[in-house]
Amino acid sequence: xxxxxxxxxxxxxxxxxxxxxxxxxxxxxxxxxxxxxxxxxxxxxxxxxxxxxxxxxxxxxxxxxxxxxxxxxxxxxxxxxxxxxxxxxxxxxxxxxxxxxxxxxxxxxxxxxxxxxxxxxxxxxxxxxxxxxxxxxxxxxxxxxxxxxxxxxxxxxxxxxxxxxxxxxxxxxxxxxxxxxxxxxxxxxxxxxxxxxxxxxxxxxxxxxxxxxxxxxxxxxxxxxxxxxxxxxxxxxxxxxxxxxxxxxxxxxxxxxxxxxxxxxxxxxxxxxxxxxxxxxxxxxxxxxxxxxxxxxxxxxxxxxxxxxxxxxxxxx
Amino acid sequence: xxxxxxxxxxxxxxxxxxxxxxxxxxxxxxxxxxxxxxxxxxxxxxxxxxxxxxxxxxxxxxxxxxxxxxxxxxxxxxxxxxxxxxxxxxxxxxxxxxxxxxxxxxxxxxxxxxxxxxxxxxxxxxxxxxxxxxxxxxxxxxxxxxxxxxxxxxxxxxxxxxxxxxxxxxxxxxxxxxxxxxxxxxxxxxxxxxxxxxxxxxxxxxxxxxxxxxxxxxxxxxxxxxxxxxxxxxxxxxxxxxxxxxxxxxxxxxxxxxxxxxxxxxxxxxxxxxxxxxxxxxxxxxxxxxxxxxxxxxxxxxxxxxxxxxxxxxxxxxxxxxxxxxxxxxxxxxxxxxxxxxxxxxxxxxxxxxxxxxxxxxxxxxxxxxxxxxxxxxxxxxxxxxxxxxxxxxxxxxxxxxxxxxxxxxxxxxxxxxxxxxxxxxxxxxxxxxxxxxxxxxxxxxxxxxxxxxxxxxxxxxxxxxxxxxxxxxxxxxxxxxxxxxxxxxx
Numbered sequence: 001x002x003x004x005x006x007x008x009x010x011x012x013x014x015x016x017x018x019x020x021x022x023x024x025x026x027x028x029x030x031x032x033x034x035x036x037x038x039x040x041x042x043x044x045x046x047x048x049x050x051x052x053x054x055x056x057x058x059x060x061x062x063x064x065x066x067x068x069x070x071x072x073x074x075x076x077x078x079x080x081x082x083x084x085x086x087x088x089x090x091x092x093x094x095x096x097x098x099x100x101x102x103x104x105x106x107x108x109x110x111x112x113x114x115x116x117x118x119x120x121x122x123x124x125x126x127x128x129x130x131x132x133x134x135x136x137x138x139x140x141x142x143x144x145x146x147x148x149x150x151x152x153x154x155x156x157x158x159x160x161x162x163x164x165x166x167x168x169x170x171x172x173x174x175x176x177x178x179x180x181x182x183x184x185x186x187x188x189x190x191x192x193x194x195x196x197x198x199x200x201x202x203x204x205x206x207x208x209x210x211x212x213x214x215x216x217x218x219x220x221x222x223x224x225x226x227x228x229x230x231x232x233x234x235x236x237x238x239x240x241x242x243x244x245x246x247x248x249x250x251x252x253x254x255x256x257x258x259x260x261x262x263x264x265x266x267x268x269x270x271x272x273x274x275x276x277x278x279x280x281x282x283x284x285x286x287x288x289x290x291x292x293x294x295x296x297x298x299x300x301x302x303x304x305x306x307x308x309x310x311x312x313x314x315x316x317x
Numbered sequence: 318x319x320x321x322x323x324x325x326x327x328x329x330x331x332x333x334x335x336x337x338x339x340x341x342x343x344x345x346x347x348x349x350x351x352x353x354x355x356x357x358x359x360x361x362x363x364x365x366x367x368x369x370x371x372x373x374x375x376x377x378x379x380x381x382x383x384x385x386x387x388x389x390x391x392x393x394x395x396x397x398x399x400x401x402x403x404x405x406x407x408x409x410x411x412x413x414x415x416x417x418x419x420x421x422x423x424x425x426x427x428x429x430x431x432x433x434x435x436x437x438x439x440x441x442x443x444x445x446x447x448x449x450x451x452x453x454x455x456x457x458x459x460x461x462x463x464x465x466x467x468x469x470x471x472x473x474x475x476x477x478x479x480x481x482x483x484x485x486x487x488x489x490x491x492x493x494x495x496x497x498x499x500x501x502x503x504x505x506x507x508x509x510x511x512x513x514x515x516x517x518x519x520x521x522x523x524x525x526x527x528x529x530x531x532x533x534x535x536x537x538x539x540x541x542x543x544x545x546x547x548x549x550x551x552x553x554x555x556x557x558x559x560x561x562x563x564x565x566x567x568x569x570x571x572x573x574x575x576x577x578x579x580x581x582x583x584x585x586x587x588x589x590x591x592x593x594x595x596x597x598x599x600x601x602x603x604x605x606x607x608x609x610x611x612x613x614x615x616x617x618x619x620x621x622x623x624x625x626x627x628x629x630x631x632x633x634x635x636x637x638x639x640x641x642x643x644x645x646x647x648x649x650x651x652x653x654x655x656x657x658x659x660x661x662x663x664x665x666x667x668x669x670x671x672x673x674x675x676x677x678x679x680x681x682x683x684x685x686x687x688x689x690x691x692x693x694x695x696x697x698x699x700x701x702x703x704x705x706x707x708x709x710x711x712x713x714x715x716x717x718x719x720x721x722x723x724x725x726x727x728x729x730x731x732x733x734x735x736x737x738x739x740x741x742x743x744x745x746x747x748x749x750x751x752x753x754x755x756x757x758x759x760x761x762x763x764x765x766x767x768x769x770x771x772x773x774x775x776x777x778x779x780x781x782x783x784x785x786x787x788x789x790x791x792x793x794x795x796x797x798x799x800x801x802x803x804x805x806x807x808x
Contacts, residue, residue: 001597002593003574003580005579005591098556100565100569108381112382113380311593
C-alpha cells in the first residue's frame, strides 16, 4: 500500500536528480570544449545551452548576455531558477524529507549530505577553478544516489516510481539536446566542414563518446550521433533505452501483461517504444528530425500527465 | 567561593558544584557513587578529544537531518537542537519513585478527562470549580458524551519534572497531555552516546530506551475500532512543522504511514487515505496536529492542516485518535493546581511526586499576592507551552513586570504564578571556555497508557539551559538536551 503523495515524491526525486546531473554534464563538457573555440562560436553556444535547459525566458529576464559566467551561475546555482543544479538538489532533498519515513536511512543521509556539500560551493570561486570540480561532484553524487537507492530500497512500487521518473526525464532531455544541437550546428551553418569538436561535446555530455567510437569507428557524423542517441537499444542515455525502462517500470507497477497496457500512460509509452524499435534513422530524417523530436518531447509530457492522473491525483472531495 | 575539591585535569579542572544541587557531584566536589564510572571517563579526556566527540555528534545530527529550520532567507537556515555530551545519570531508587509518581498522575488525569466529558462527578462534588473547567480554552464541548475507545484519553503524556535544589526532591512542573514532543531526541541522543562512550556503557548497566516506538505502536493498535489487522497512521502538519523530524522518525520506527491532511478523506463517517491503488480505510490516527486544526468543519474553519469530517467519523466510532480531543483541560496550568485533589478524589492516594506551589490568579487573594510579588515569581499563561507567555520575575525588567501586571489583572483566569525553583544542575560543556560547568536542567519522561497500566521508557528528555545561570531550558531560548541514563541498580 503506497500513498499517492509518496509515489509522487519518489517520481519527482528521480526526475530532479536526473535533471541536476544532465545540467552539470552539459555545463562541464561545453565549458571545456568551448575553451578551444573562437570567440564568436563561444558566445553562440552558451545561448543554446540555455535553450536546452528550457529556461531561456527566465534567463533573459535576469541577464543580458549568455556568457560563461551568467550561464554557469544561472544553471548551476541560482536558487530562483528551479531547474538549476542547486535548485534541483534542494527539491530532491525536500521530497526526500517529506517521505523520509518511507525511504532507507542510507538514502536520506546520502541525499542530505549531498545537499549540504552542494550548498558549500559558490558560483564565483568555482568558475575560477574551472567548473569541473563542481560538475564532477554533482555527476558522481548522482551516480552514488542511484547506487544507494538500488541497494537499500526495496524494489517495490516506490522504487519503480523513482526509476520511472529518471527514465522519463532522461528520454525527454536527450530528445531536447539532440534537437537543439541539430538546429544550432547544422541549420545555422554556412561552412562545410562538420563541427567535429562540438559533436564530440554532445556525445560526451551524455556519456556516449566512447560508445560512438566503438560502434562506428568513424569520424563524427551528425546523422550517426542522432542514430545513437535516439535509437540505440542499450546506451543508457538513448531515448529508446529510457522509454524501454519507463515501460518496464510502469508495467511493474500496474502488473499489466507484456504486450498489453493498463492505462493511458502505458499505452503512450508502449506506442513510442514500438516506433523507436522499428524505425530506422532514415525514416526519422525523411519525416524530419525536428518534428520527430518535438513529438517525442510532447509525448513525454503527456506520459508524465497521465502518470499523475492515474496514480497521484484525486478529484477534490 | 571555596576552591573546588574536584581534581581531574583539563575539562573538569576547576569544576564548581556551586550552591545548587548537582546531579553528578556532592557539594564537597566528590563524584556521587553512581556517577563515578562516567566521571572516570571524562577525567581521562582532554578538551581537544572532547571537542572531537562533540564535532562527530553534531555531524551525525546534521547528516540525519535532525534539525529545526529558522526562516530568514529564501531556503531557510537549519539549526541543530544543541546536544550536550555529559549525560544525566539517575540511580534506580530515584527512578522507581518517579515512575510510581508518573503512573499515578497519568491514571488520575485520564479519570479526570473521562469524568469531565462524562458524568462530571468531580464538579458536582465541588472538588474542582466548574467555572474553571468550563472557561478553559481547550475545553471541547463537542467531546461531551463521546465514547472514546477503551476510555483512554491520555495515550501519551510528557510530564515535566524539576529537581528542587533546596530539598533535592523531584517536583512536577507541568503536564503535557495533548501532543507532547521530544521523544525522538531521547532515542537519537542515546544512539549517539553509545557511539561516543562505548566504554561507559560497558561499565554501567544503563536501561535501554529503544523499545519506545514498539510500545507506542501496541498502544495505538489496541484502540482500533475494527478487529483484524488495523491500519494505523501518523498525522503530521507537514514538513515545515518544527517537530517534523520526530513525526517521520516515529512513523518509520513503527513501520506505519506518515500522512498529511491532504492524504486523507472522509466519506460517510469513515476515514480513508489516498493510495496509488485507490482509497484505503484508516482505523487509528496518531495525530500530531492540535485539536483546533484537526477538522475545519468542527473547529477552526481556516485550518489547512485538518481533515473535513474527521470529528464526525471520530464521534461515530469509526476511527480512533491518540491523544483524544479535548485533553487540554487536563494540562491547563490552573487545573494543575488541583491535581493533588484530583489524585485523591479518584484514587484515594496522596501524590507521590508533589506539585510546585501555585497561585491561581483567578482567586482574589492569590491575585493580590501575585500582583505585589511579581519580581519574585514565575508567571505563566495557563494554556501556553514551550516557554511562551511567561514572565521570570527575578530576571525581568521593571517595565516588563509592570506590563505583565496589567495583563494579569485584565484576565486573571489566564494566569498562574509559582515561586522560582532553584533547579538542580548537571555538568555541561561550555564551548566558550572549553570547560565543563554546572547548568540547570529539567526532565521530561514520556508515559504511555494502555488503559490498564502506564509504560514509561526509563529516562526521558533532559533539557538543559546552556547559558550560564539561566533557568530557562526551552529550545527557543537557548536550551539544549542531554541523554538521561537510568541505571539498573543504584550505582
